[in-house]
Amino acid sequence: MKKLLCIFLLLPMFAWAEDYPLDKAPDRSNDLAALQHGAKLFVNYCLNCHSASSMRYNRLKDIGLTDDQIKQNLLFATDKVGDTMTVAMKSKDAKVWFGAAPPDLSVIARAKSSERGAGADYIYTYLRTYYRDAGRPTGWNNAVFPNVGMPHILWQLQGEQKPIYVEKTGEDGKADKQIEKFEIVKPGELSPADYDIAVADLTGFLSYMAEPVQTQRHQLGVIVLMFLAVFFVIAWRLNASFWKDVK
Numbered sequence: 001m002k003k004l005l006c007i008f009l010l011l012p013m014f015a016w017a018e019d020y021p022l023d024k025a026p027d028r029s030n031d032l033a034a035l036q037h038g039a040k041l042f043v044n045y046c047l048n049c050h051s052a053s054s055m056r057y058n059r060l061k062d063i064g065l066t067d068d069q070i071k072q073n074l075l076f077a078t079d080k081v082g083d084t085m086t087v088a089m090k091s092k093d094a095k096v097w098f099g100a101a102p103p104d105l106s107v108i109a110r111a112k113s114s115e116r117g118a119g120a121d122y123i124y125t126y127l128r129t130y131y132r133d134a135g136r137p138t139g140w141n142n143a144v145f146p147n148v149g150m151p152h153i154l155w156q157l158q159g160e161q162k163p164i165y166v167e168k169t170g171e172d173g174k175a176d177k178q179i180e181k182f183e184i185v186k187p188g189e190l191s192p193a194d195y196d197i198a199v200a201d202l203t204g205f206l207s208y209m210a211e212p213v214q215t216q217r218h219q220l221g222v223i224v225l226m227f228l229a230v231f232f233v234i235a236w237r238l239n240a241s242f243w244k245d246v247k
Contacts, residue, residue, distance in 0.1 A: 025124035028204025032064040038205025043074045052085035054106035109210040124203045143179045158195045159188030
């Protein structure tokens with residue numbers, strides 16, 4: 001049942017509360033174990049409904065997995081490692097069942113980066129700020145996206161939490177209740193610290209998936225800058241040598 005509801009997990013990423021501060025997402029770009037864990041969470045909780053059509057399973061070898069590991073642990077929707085991360089559910093069926101087709105998550109981290117700061121920060125904060133709200137149809141609400149219409153698909157891992165409010169006075173002089181922090185009221189399968197780690201790993205994988213060559217691009221950029229620095233010194237000395245006798 002939780003996998004059938006995964007469509008609701010990331011749909012709210014297309015809207016947010018401008019006044020809720022985003023937490024800084026831990027950098028997982030060079031942590032292969034964390035990226036592998038994030039890939040496992042993505043496949044188990046998201047991929048049954050959300051596709052990642054720009055990502056091929058064999059790209060997971062870039063984060064340290066072998067073909068056999070991919071086939072045995074992550075390959076549920078297809079039989080070929082070279083296939084893209086698509087889902088069996090058809091878009092027209094999704095529109096009938098849910099009112100809209102689930103978004104493709106291939107570049108969701110980059111999409112959010114263009115809208116509100118770092119996309120990883122948005123995803124990391126959103127997945128950690130669900131709380132119980134009996135006034136909502138699904139019983140869930142979210143600090144990043146108030147009055148969210150989607151339930152918390154990771155609640156079994158996180159447990160249930162309630163918001164602690166504080167009154168703050170705005171520029172107009174009016175007092176307003178804002179969420180200051182959260183308090184766990186029903187523990188989940190993971191401790192709060194472990195849940196944060198799991199969400200960070202999932203966020204890291206979504207960021208990696210949005211740009212798999214990011215690390216190599218950064219490394220190449222450093223090499224190019226170093227080359228230019230050395231070339232500049234050589235060119236400067238050659239220029240000085242060439243013009244030294246010219247008056």
